Amino acid sequence: MKCMKRRTIVLLSLAAAVSICSIQLLSAEAIQDAITTIMTRCSVRSYLDKPVEDEKITVMLKAAMAAPTAVNRQPWAFVVIRKQEVKTKLAEKLRSAAMVEKAPLAILVCGDLNKRLKGDGADFWIQDVSAATENLLLAAHAQGLGAVWCGVFPVEERVKDVRSILELPDHIVPVALVSIGYPDGPQTPKDKWNESLIHYDKW
Ligand SMILES: Cc1cc2nc3c(=O)[nH]c(=O)nc-3n(C[C@H](O)[C@H](O)[C@H](O)COP(=O)(O)O)c2cc1C
Numbered sequence: 001m002k003c004m005k006r007r008t009i010v011l012l013s014l015a016a017a018v019s020i021c022s023i024q025l026l027s028a029e030a031i032q033d034a035i036t037t038i039m040t041r042c043s044v045r046s047y048l049d050k051p052v053e054d055e056k057i058t059v060m061l062k063a064a065m066a067a068p069t070a071v072n073r074q075p076w077a078f079v080v081i082r083k084q085e086v087k088t089k090l091a092e093k094l095r096s097a098a099m100v101e102k103a104p105l106a107i108l109v110c111g112d113l114n115k116r117l118k119g120d121g122a123d124f125w126i127q128d129v130s131a132a133t134e135n136l137l138l139a140a141h142a143q144g145l146g147a148v149w150c151g152v153f154p155v156e157e158r159v160k161d162v163r164s165i166l167e168l169p170d171h172i173v174p175v176a177l178v179s180i181g182y183p184d185g186p187q188t189p190k191d192k193w194n195e196s197l198i199h200y201d202k203w
Pocket residue numbers: 041042043044045096097148149150151152189190
């Protein structure tokens with residue numbers, strides 16, 4: 001619990017540092033907490049029957065919007081979903097996101113095509129939105145929540161279904177539906193470290 005609180009403080013400090021555009025030196029303990037948050041995150045698909053506090057939702061959205069973004073276009077938008085009937089409709093249509101039905105919260109992370117770059121960099125928006133999604137997952141985990149990224153874009157049928165259920169305008173592309181809640185038990189992160197995937201100075 002103490003560790004969770006410390007991680008939340010680290011995250012809030014990071015968000016504050018970004019918002020005032022200053023670079024702050026982190027203590028060794030804060031660095032270790034940040035790395036621990038990254039290394040212990042894992043997908044969580046079942047949750048306690050307990051709502052997620054508004055303050056925690058704000059921290060997740062702030063973290064998402066602090067993500068790196070090509071030419072600082074910030075081509076993202078978010079839909080916070082708490083109504084049971086909406087979650088049920090999404091879960092029925094997106095079978096790979098069935099856990100949303102019993103999650104207290106879902107956040108849809110979208111791309112805003114009106115804010116995309118022109119020319120060769122036109123598709124960078126997908127990477128920007130993905131970076132925002134990962135930040136959101138980390139902020140969830142840092143606050144003691146569990147979350148899972150459910151892919152929507154580029155699967156056409158999922159895009160169409162989410163678009164219709166949430167009445168998204170044409171320039172808004174649903175990319176990731178993140179299902180969020182308090183984990184209903186302890187989680188074990190996967191160890192994905194694989195040194196053979198690393199190349200130095202050439203392939
Ligand atoms: C682009 C993308 C799409 C994903 N879509 C789904 C999904 O539809 N349903 C689901 O349960 N998990 C989904 N996941 C979560 C992955 O299954 C999960 O990240 C992976 O198994 C690694 O496990 P970990 O997150 O616990 O490290 C998705 C993850 C990504 C990055």
